[in-house]
Amino acid sequence: MVKMLRQGFGRLCLLFVITSTAAASEITMLRAVVSDSNTPPYAIFDESGALSAGLSKDILDALSQVSQLNIQYLDLPRARIESWLETGQADIACFLNPDWVAEPSLYLWSPPLFATQQLFIRRADSPPIKGLADLAGKRVGTTRGFTYPELEQVFALGDVIRDDANSLQRNLKRLEQGRLDVVMSVDLSYYFFINNGGPGHFNADPIWSTPPSVYCAISRFHPELAVRLIAGLNTLLESKFISRQLRRYLGETAGLVN
Incomplete structure (x- = not known):
C-alpha cells in the first residue's frame, strides 16, 4: 500500500511538472505596467498618450527580448497597480520599493535596479x-x-x-x-x-535619509514567468545595461550616478 501511494504521488508530481512546464511555454506576453504618473525620463508618452520612450520602456523592452516574450504596456493609475499584480492582470511594475506598497510579501521582487535620491x-x-x-x-x-x-x-x-x-x-x-x-x-x-x-x-x-533602491515588483500569479523575469533582470544588471541608460538620461549630471 505504501509503495502504491508513493508511486501514485510520484506520478502526480510528474504530471504537475509537465503541466507547469507546458503552461510556462504557453506564456508569450509580458504585461508591464507603466503609469503616466511616472515622470520623464522614467516614462515619456507621445501626444496620443502611448508610451514612446523613457527608462521604463528601455528596461522592459530589453527584458522582453532577453526573456523571449512579446510585451504589452498597461497604463494604470498608481492606486490600481498593486491590485492588478495581486490578481494576475499584470505581470510586472518597476521603480517600486517594498516600503512603498501596502503588502510587499504579496509580490516577488527583482534585485535592486539602482538607488534614487x-x-x-x-x-x-x-x-x-x-x-x-x-x-x-x-x-x-x-x-x-x-x-x-x-x-x-x-x-x-x-x-x-x-x-x-x-x-x-x-x-x-x-x-x-x-x-x-x-x-x-x-x-x-x-x-x-x-x-x-x-x-x-x-x-x-x-532628503536626510539614505537613498532607497528601486525594484521591479513581479506578480506571483505565474511563478514560472516570474523566474524568467528575475533571470532576465539579472542579465540586464550584470551587463550594465541599466547603468548605461541612467547615464544617458542624466546627461551632464551623469557623475551623480554610482
Whole structure:
C-alpha cells in the first residue's frame, strides 16, 4: 500500500511538472505596467498618450527580448497597480520599493535596479530644507498615488500640508507661481527636467535619509514567468545595461550616478 501511494504521488508530481512546464511555454506576453504618473525620463508618452520612450520602456523592452516574450504596456493609475499584480492582470511594475506598497510579501521582487535620491525642490530665494522643522506649516507638492515614508507621519498630523498633482512639471509650475513652498522629486526626474530646458531658478536639497533602491515588483500569479523575469533582470544588471541608460538620461549630471 505504501509503495502504491508513493508511486501514485510520484506520478502526480510528474504530471504537475509537465503541466507547469507546458503552461510556462504557453506564456508569450509580458504585461508591464507603466503609469503616466511616472515622470520623464522614467516614462515619456507621445501626444496620443502611448508610451514612446523613457527608462521604463528601455528596461522592459530589453527584458522582453532577453526573456523571449512579446510585451504589452498597461497604463494604470498608481492606486490600481498593486491590485492588478495581486490578481494576475499584470505581470510586472518597476521603480517600486517594498516600503512603498501596502503588502510587499504579496509580490516577488527583482534585485535592486539602482538607488534614487529624494529631493526637496524650492525657489532659489527660499531657505534650504535640512530637516522636518524646516517644513513646518509648508505646502509640499507631491505626486498623486505616491508614498513618502519619511513624511507620512507629519502629513497625517497636518504639520506639513501634502498637495498632490499628476506630474512634476505641474508641481514645479505651482512652485514658480508661489502656490507651493516645496516640491518633492527624485534626482533623475529633476535633473532630466533641468537638463532639457527647465527653469534654473530652483534649488534642490537632498532628503536626510539614505537613498532607497528601486525594484521591479513581479506578480506571483505565474511563478514560472516570474523566474524568467528575475533571470532576465539579472542579465540586464550584470551587463550594465541599466547603468548605461541612467547615464544617458542624466546627461551632464551623469557623475551623480554610482
